[in-house]
Structures are given as C-alpha cells and as structure tokens.
Amino acid sequence: MRRRAPMLTALLLAMALSACGSDGPDGSSSGTGTTTLTVYAASSLTSPFTELGKQFESDHKDAKVRFSFGGSSDLVAQIQQGAPADVFASADTANMDKAAGDDLVERDPVNFASNTLEIAVPPDNPAGVASLKDLSKPGTKVVVCAPEVPCGSAAQKVQDASGVTIKPVSEEQSVTDVLNKVQTGEADAGLVYVTDVKAAGDKVKGIRFPESSSAVNTYPVAVLADSKNKDLARQFVDLVTGDAGQQVLADAGFAKPSS
C-alpha cells in the first residue's frame, strides 16, 4: 500500500492531464483526413451561423466547422491572445478594426450583414409602449445595454439623434440580459436588435421605431492571418457573403450591409 500511493498519484495526474489534452484546440485533427475549421462569431449570429455550418459540412465532406460564439470584444481579446481561430465574424466594425489594427486578419474584412435596434416588450405590453418616446415616460421600467457594449452604444446613438432621453433602471452587460429582463416581466421594455426579437419568438413582442436608422450595426467577417486552413476559411466566408448565406441571414432578421 505504501509503495502504491505515489504511483497512484502519478497515474491520476497523468489521466487528468491526458483528459485535458484530448480535445485540445489544435485546429485540425490528424489521421482521419478531416479538417476542423474554427469560426469565432458574435453571439447574435448563433442561429444563422449554426445553420450555415451544417450547409458547409454537407458541401465539404472532409470538413468540420466548430463555432465559438461570444461577445465580439471577448472574441477579439481571445484572438489577440493567440486563440486558434480561422474565421472571425464581428457584430460591429469597431471590434473588427481592433483585429485588423493588430494585423490579425488576412485581408480587408467584408461587410456581410447589418442590424438595427428594436423595442422589445413582454407579450402583453403592460406599459403600453408604442414608440421610442414612450420609453422616456416616468414609471416605465426600461432596460438597455451599457454604453460600453455595442448594443448600448447603439442605444446611446439613437437617443442622441432623436433627442429622446431614456432613464434606464438597468444597463445590462449583453442583449441576452436585456431580453431576459423583458421576458420575465421584470422590465416593461428593452432596446435590443431586430434579430434578437425574432430569435426570442413569441416570448417578447417587437416594436420597430423609425429613429433606429440612426444606429446601424454593420457585421464584418474576415479570414484570420494565423489560420492554418486559409483556403477552407475563405470558402466559408464566400458561403456567408454568397446568396445562400445571405438568405439564411435574412431569414434570421438581418438586413443587407449598408456599404
């Protein structure tokens, strides 16, 4: 027993370490001939990109597409730290510019979609919100994104351009947090993207407002300079910017890019 203890420790450690290593982010798996393409994409692209990933895999039998969805600024930070990504699709040009500024993208990013804000209210619309102006009424509990995140800076732009001042009860970290506060009825209204309202289905009601045109978010996509699968990565970008990709994005509520 005394002899076995150190062996056992070593064995357990080895097992633990090898378990960590088996699914390492090394890009492509060897031997079987399949290539894994790693796509870093903004959270708002989750459902259309997942569908496009399936299309891509059925068109390229030897390829597997792996997604990492997250906030665009998180994703850029990870790419800057050397995360092994092949493609990056950002929810705004500012974060793509960060990546481009550090020479992390292969060539100029391509704008492939755009998104605008919409008012989300609980299905029964308890505060009777009908326009952007209604959000400034005292007593109406409105949640927006914090100005530090893209959806919040868009909300700020809309307020600046329209002259409507919203006093939010909370400035949330992400669109998901805003939507959740609206879905649960904690808030009377929230400002989120058109695509978020669409993705939430009948859990929230969307109210479009003309002032939203003053803040249009443009989505750029690019192949990353450190990608080991640039050919395949370019083909994925082509799918996104091509007819099939644009159709899937339109179905999810995205508009064409403005430029």
Place this chain on the structure above:
Amino acid sequence: MTRGSRQVGLPPWLFAPAAVGALFLVLPLVAMLSRVEWGDFFGLIGSDSSVAALKLSLRTSSVSTVLCVLLGVPLAMVLARTTFRGQQLLRSLVLLPLVLPPVVGGIALLYTFGRRGLLGHTFEVLGIQVAFSTTAVVMAQTFVALPFLVVSLEGALRTVGGRFEAVASTLGARPTTVFRRVTLPLVLPGLVSGAVLSFARSLGEFGATITFAGSLQGVTRTLPLEIYLQRETDADAAVALSLVLVFVAVVVIGFARGRGAI
C-alpha cells in the same frame, strides 16, 4: 507546533503535487499583478464609476453579512442542536447555494421575488419594489453567502458539543441564558470566521446579482459587475479594479486570521 509537539514527517511524494497545487492558485495572481499599469493605477481605480462600485459593494456586503448572522445563527442552532423529521433534507437544501452556480440562484430569486414571481404580487400590494433596487443586490448576496455561515457555525457547534450547555441548564439557567452566556462565547471564533466568509462571498457575488438585480451605477452595479463591464472597453481598468478586490479580500482574511478565526 507552538506547543512543542513533535512534527510527524510527511511522505516525500506529497510535496510535488502540493507545490503544483499552490502554484496553480498563486500563479494567476502573480500574472495579474504583472499586468497592472502601476503608473496610472490610481487614475484607473479613481473614476466615478469605480468608486461608486466599490462603495456599493462594501455597503451591500456589510448588510448581507449582518443578515447572514441574524438568519444563519438560529438556523445553525436548529440544525446542530435539535432533531426532527426531514432535518437531513433541510440541511441539504440549505447548503444547496454552496454548490449551485450563482446564475441559477439568480434565476430562482427572480421567479420568487420578481414582479411576476411567486411573491412578486404580494410585494407589489405591500408597495415593495425589489426589482432593480439595491435591496435586490443584498438579497442575492445573502442567498449565496448564508450557507457559508451556517456551515462554519454548525461545524463549530458540533465540535464544541453540548456538555457545557447541559451543565448550565442543570444549574438552572434558562435556554436564552444558556445560548447567550455559554453557547455563543464558545462558538464565537466559528461565528466570526463564518461571518468573514459570508462577507467575502458577498463581495465577490456576480452571477446572481447580474441575473436578479440588474446593473446600474450606484444602485446595483457592484465591483465584480463593474470589472466585468470595464473589461469590454478598458482592460487596464478591469485589471486595476480586480486588484482592489483582491486587496480587500486579503485584508478581510488577514483580519480574521489575526483574530484566530480561520
């Protein structure tokens, strides 16, 4: 050791994994220290939003700790000194927030105290608005921190045992006197360490707060929420604020250690 007891040798193979474990915990702190922009440190932590967040965190964590003591001491007494049907089940449920992801706690609180939650309507009738208020922050912190106090205190109560209480009782002391003059002084170190742990846990609370209370400067945006938000635009500020949180935590633990509580 201080009492001159002979130290029993450790098996030598124990030291390697112990060193790995210690390094694993300490290295990230060192890495963070190396990333701090010392030149602009006070500029980064002195912004209005940071100061508001720190003040809010200290204030809410203090209130939560008081609530934890007020609710946790009786709860620990009941769990340690009585027996009743379903006690094991109650203990497991009370300790659940220890292992529950705080986000889950936040969701549960939302469906209990939210506007459309279980008690939401009752609260509305009473004119109490919990949503998006500092009260919600305190509730979230108390929810996640209470088990820490209950666990440490119940452990202390069991270690101390009931002998002195029994003696005091046979000498004619009433239950309240026994509790005040015998039990509490005996378990005071356990109570202090439990309260310190609760304070530290409240200070670090993030998931339940952001889910249940929201995030607004000076009202609900505590230091961990501020750090998470600053990270979006200003990584240097986030690191500097993280260091402030580490510093406060070290001070709190050091204080408790000095008192022999932990």
